[in-house]
Amino acid sequence: MSEPACLAPGWSGGHDDPEYGLSSYEGAQARWCAGCGDHSVLTAVQRLLTSEQLVPEQTVFVSGIGCSSRFPHYLKTYGFHGIHGRALPVATGIKLHRPDLTVFVVMGDGDCTSIGAGHWIHALRYNPDLTVLMLDNGIYGLTKNQTSPTTPLGWASNTQPRGSWLPALNPLSLALGVTNASFVAQTAEWVPGHLYATLRAAYRHPGLAFVRILQRCPVFTPALYQLAVQDPARITLVVHDDGVVVPELDKVYRSQQVHDPADLAAARLLADATERIHLGVLFRDPTRARYEVVRRVAPRTGPERLALLNAELDRHAV
Amino acid sequence: MAETELAGPRGDTTTLIPAIEPELRRLAEHTVEVVSDPGEGAQKCGQIFGQVSARMGNGVWTVEIIPAEIQPPPRLPEGASGNRIRFGSGPVTNWGDETDLVVAFNEQVLLARHRLGALKRDAVLLLESKWGDAEDPAIRSAWTAALAELATRDYRLVLVPMEEQCLALTDAPRKGKNMFALGMLARIYDRDLTLIREQIAQAFRKKSEDVYRLNVALMESGYAWAGANLDLRITVQPLPAGAPQVVMNGNEALGLGAIAAGMDLCAMYPITPATSVSHYLSEVFERFGGLVHQAEDEIAAVGVALGASYAGKVAFTITSGPGLALKTEFIGLAIMTEVPLVVVDVQRGGPSTGLPTKVEQSDLLAALFAQPGDAPRIVLAPATIEECFHVMVTARRLAELFRTVVMVLSDANLATGVTLFPRPTPELRWQADPPDLAPVGEGEQPFGWNPETGLSRRIVPGQPGGMHTLTGLSHDEGSRVAYSAGVHQRGSTMRSRKLAVLQSMLAPPPIYGDPEGDLLVVGWGSTKGAIEEAIDRARAEGLRVSALHLRFLSPLEPGLRAIFARFRRVVTVELNYSDEPGDPYVTEENRRRGQLALLLRAATLVDVDCWTRVPGEPLRPGAILRALRERLAAERRAP
Numbered sequence: 001m002s003e004p005a006c007l008a009p010g011w012s013g014g015h016d017d018p019e020y021g022l023s024s025y026e027g028a029q030a031r032w033c034a035g036c037g038d039h040s041v042l043t044a045v046q047r048l049l050t051s052e053q054l055v056p057e058q059t060v061f062v063s064g065i066g067c068s069s070r071f072p073h074y075l076k077t078y079g080f081h082g083i084h085g086r087a088l089p090v091a092t093g094i095k096l097h098r099p100d101l102t103v104f105v106v107m108g109d110g111d112c113t114s115i116g117a118g119h120w121i122h123a124l125r126y127n128p129d130l131t132v133l134m135l136d137n138g139i140y141g142l143t144k145n146q147t148s149p150t151t152p153l154g155w156a157s158n159t160q161p162r163g164s165w166l167p168a169l170n171p172l173s174l175a176l177g178v179t180n181a182s183f184v185a186q187t188a189e190w191v192p193g194h195l196y197a198t199l200r201a202a203y204r205h206p207g208l209a210f211v212r213i214l215q216r217c218p219v220f221t222p223a224l225y226q227l228a229v230q231d232p233a234r235i236t237l238v239v240h241d242d243g244v245v246v247p248e249l250d251k252v253y254r255s256q257q258v259h260d261p262a263d264l265a266a267a268r269l270l271a272d273a274t275e276r277i278h279l280g281v282l283f284r285d286p287t288r289a290r291y292e293v294v295r296r297v298a299p300r301t302g303p304e305r306l307a308l309l310n311a312e313l314d315r316h317a318v
Numbered sequence: 319m320a321e322t323e324l325a326g327p328r329g330d331t332t333t334l335i336p337a338i339e340p341e342l343r344r345l346a347e348h349t350v351e352v353v354s355d356p357g358e359g360a361q362k363c364g365q366i367f368g369q370v371s372a373r374m375g376n377g378v379w380t381v382e383i384i385p386a387e388i389q390p391p392p393r394l395p396e397g398a399s400g401n402r403i404r405f406g407s408g409p410v411t412n413w414g415d416e417t418d419l420v421v422a423f424n425e426q427v428l429l430a431r432h433r434l435g436a437l438k439r440d441a442v443l444l445l446e447s448k449w450g451d452a453e454d455p456a457i458r459s460a461w462t463a464a465l466a467e468l469a470t471r472d473y474r475l476v477l478v479p480m481e482e483q484c485l486a487l488t489d490a491p492r493k494g495k496n497m498f499a500l501g502m503l504a505r506i507y508d509r510d511l512t513l514i515r516e517q518i519a520q521a522f523r524k525k526s527e528d529v530y531r532l533n534v535a536l537m538e539s540g541y542a543w544a545g546a547n548l549d550l551r552i553t554v555q556p557l558p559a560g561a562p563q564v565v566m567n568g569n570e571a572l573g574l575g576a577i578a579a580g581m582d583l584c585a586m587y588p589i590t591p592a593t594s595v596s597h598y599l600s601e602v603f604e605r606f607g608g609l610v611h612q613a614e615d616e617i618a619a620v621g622v623a624l625g626a627s628y629a630g631k632v633a634f635t636i637t638s639g640p641g642l643a644l645k646t647e648f649i650g651l652a653i654m655t656e657v658p659l660v661v662v663d664v665q666r667g668g669p670s671t672g673l674p675t676k677v678e679q680s681d682l683l684a685a686l687f688a689q690p691g692d693a694p695r696i697v698l699a700p701a702t703i704e705e706c707f708h709v710m711v712t713a714r715r716l717a718e719l720f721r722t723v724v725m726v727l728s729d730a731n732l733a734t735g736v737t738l739f740p741r742p743t744p745e746l747r748w749q750a751d752p753p754d755l756a757p758v759g760e761g762e763q764p765f766g767w768n769p770e771t772g773l774s775r776r777i778v779p780g781q782p783g784g785m786h787t788l789t790g791l792s793h794d795e796g797s798r799v800a801y802s803a804g805v806h807q808r809g810s811t812m813r814s815r816k817l818a819v820l821q822s823m824l825a826p827p828p829i830y831g832d833p834e835g836d837l838l839v840v841g842w843g844s845t846k847g848a849i850e851e852a853i854d855r856a857r858a859e860g861l862r863v864s865a866l867h868l869r870f871l872s873p874l875e876p877g878l879r880a881i882f883a884r885f886r887r888v889v890t891v892e893l894n895y896s897d898e899p900g901d902p903y904v905t906e907e908n909r910r911r912g913q914l915a916l917l918l919r920a921a922t923l924v925d926v927d928c929w930t931r932v933p934g935e936p937l938r939p940g941a942i943l944r945a946l947r948e949r950l951a952a953e954r955r956a957p
């Protein structure tokens with residue numbers, strides 16, 4: 001990408017005469033609850049698709065199962081709404097076979113960090129060029145209020161009615177602990193400018209860009225992050241020219257910390273510092289090995305294959 | 319055969335057969351085994367012997383003898399490792415019955431074969447002699463006990479100073495005995511030494527010239543020793559040269575078949591006995607523009623294959639029973655979203671971890687029905703190693719045409735067996751076309767089901783105008799999520815209809831033997847060779863038996879009911895478990911039957927009987943023959 005990821009978000013992304021407007025990407029009417037954070041992620045994604053002028057037929061959204069995994073239905077791109085926890089293998093297969101396609105993955109916290117945790121770790125290591133959104137509302141919503149790995153300690157749910165027993169899993173620390181992970185960021189559904197800028201940086205990153213999106217479930221976790229929503233002082237924006245800078249947020253979010261996303265050790269410290277909410281790109285290394293690149297093989301035409309196959313059969317001849 | 323004094327079971331290790339003029343025996347076939355501790359190279363010896371026999375024009379079927387552990391402690395019966403070669407003047411379609419001649423590197427692995435009933439009553443045993451003189455009294459007493467046990471049969475035991483002979487050439491005789499054994503076999507069976515040297519060169523192609531020369535010298539030493547000391551000379555006349563042949567095992571054939579089918583992605587996770595398909599493909603696939611993806615687990619392997627198939631050419635995954643269990647949900651998704659996918663199950667003994675290295679045909683019902691909900695798919699079972707090659711081409715095309723999952727059921731017998739078959743002549747049309755990325759026409763739907771057939775054209779990402787979201791949720795033609803019962807009924811009907819359409823395209827299966835008689839044997843998968851050999855022998859005895867072998871298990875091949883009606887009894891022969899009639903508590907009502915028998919009873923309403931075993935080895939033709947005789951005798955006794 002010629003345009004650096006640090007630029008302030010622009011609606012058109014520099015396209016004077018866009019071929020695709022917002023309506024080009026509109027799918028079915030979204031059926032999420034009113035006030036669900038998924039809506040704002042959908043809006044930010046539609047804005048990204050428009051500003052980057054992504055060709056709808058060259059774009060695939062892959063999801064698992066859960067409220068957030070209905071995402072592809074609400075876009076007019078190609079979509080694959082698969083099974084619980086398994087979006088990443090499907091997306092990896094698509095990218096491996098068709099590197100020409102732009103592939104997004106949308107998962108919830110249960111999808112990604114619980115039932116699909118194994119795939120999550122290994123996809124981070126394979127590092128295919130995917131933009132991976134983990135919509136983290138700290139609860140199982142679609143199945144109606146069960147504790148997820150990211151549910152805060154003590155939070156009551158239908159499966160742990162006297163409060164969750166264990167401290168929440170930290171998806172950022174985990175992602176940053178995976179060898180060859182190349183992009184880890186955190187943003188929040190209630191800060192649309194930051195959400196959009198982060199998604200754009202993730203999209204432009206070559207490799208697997210993992211974005212944890214903090215959000216609330218209006219039905220089961222409306223109080224989650226409520227203090228931070230009401231009091232921006234509880235949030236620190238992690239800023240850097242190689243990460244995300246959103247000048248329009250300066251007035252509201254006065255707590256800002258310059259952090260070079262190339263610094264993995266500092267990124268891990270930030271991820272572990274959970275007494276504050278850090279939004280921004282924690283880690284980014286565009287040079288890390290990408291699976292579909294290291295595994296690229298020269299394609300063969302049918303006749304070439306046939307000739308090689310005959311030679312191979314000769315090797316087995318008696 | 320000339321009478322000679324042989325080493326007896328008491329361990330008279332010095333009694334060697336004097337140099338004599340051997341009697342030459344001409345036989346139609348012979349079965350040889352080489353067994354050792356793992357790491358002593360018996361497998362390599364057997365493989366080379368099999369390869370050379372094939373190249374000389376013999377029909378050959380070799381089977382690996384595999385212990386479950388990589389390096390179990392030495393001198394344990396359960397550690398027996400090696401190769402078993404049945405070769406003949408005519409085509410050899412299965413591993414046969416008992417073994418005629420064994421080369422064993424110690425008495426414990428030999429004992430293992432004896433206890434398994436693997437050896438013919440009068441088999442010739444060529445046994446390393448050194449253990450009888452071992453310093454360790456425990457080894458000496460084990461030796462004495464073993465030889466006493468072996469003496470209970472009519473074996474002909476010959477003690478061979480393999481290590482002593484090898485020591486003349488190498489300081490590490492344990493690694494060289496296999497070539498000495500190969501030389502002995504070459505002398506006994508008059509194998510072509512030039513071919514043997516070529517195969518040794520092939521086997522050690524990654525090693526130095528010195529290694530090659532040492533191995534050839536060891537082989538020649540065995541050859542000379544056998545010439546001077548053994549009176550056995552056996553000739554199994556090669557076949558007259560006919561059409562060009564290739565030799566390989568079933569897993570190589572599956573891999574080559576995938577290449578011939580134009581597929582270019584195999585996603586897998588290591589599991590015995592399927593993994594060697596990926597070993598083979600990992601060596602060669604990239605030259606063909608393909609790649610093997612070793613996923614983080616069985617689920618991811620099928621997921622990656624599904625994602626790849628969704629976006630382009632049909633991909634495949636390979637697995638065995640435990641892996642198939644893990645792939646269940648994704649296979650259901652592929653069926654629901656009508657993404658073509660080929661799933662190869664190289665079956666082993668189950669359930670659970672079961673018998674990882676041993677053959678069984680116990681995954682049939684899982685392959686057909688493992689998914690919750692109604693999930694119709696195509697199930698094919700290659701019956702021979704040759705069919706392992708061709709089935710992949712068929713599977714790929716059916717997956718594409720019918721937009722569904724095609725399961726291919728191979729097994730450990732085909733996977734590790736090595737045999738000859740006519741060299742395939744691959745054609746361009748066998749290969750998958752690259753995905754068609756042409757714009758999608760106005761009004762064309764992602765599931766534009768033909769209301770008669772359920773068939774529809776697949777739309778893949780990259781096609782302008784075709785954007786839609788596939789979903790595992792019940793959906794209509796437009797892949798819109800269903801919110802009414804009618805939509806689900808219709809989608810289920812369309813997915814199911816495809817199997818009926820496929821069946822309408824198939825011909826009734828051919829019958830091996832007369833089209834009518836007292837007993838029809840129905841089999842599927844790798845048992846074909848053994849069943850048909852048993853049928854030949856039974857018919858030679860005058861029994862009115864025939865056989866029928868199914869390649870399609872879903873849908874079943876048509877016309878079965880009419881065929882069954884021409885026989886007094888129908889019995890399946892399968893390598894899976896069934897209750898024996900007459901066992902405690904077992905009644906006609908509660909008897910658990912063989913898996914194919916269960917299917918056939920449901921599909922035809924014929925009282926199909928079964929004879930099944932789970933011995934952890936391929937069925938022997940002789941055992942099938944005895945079962946057929948018993949079934950017919952019982953039939954005659956019945957009113």
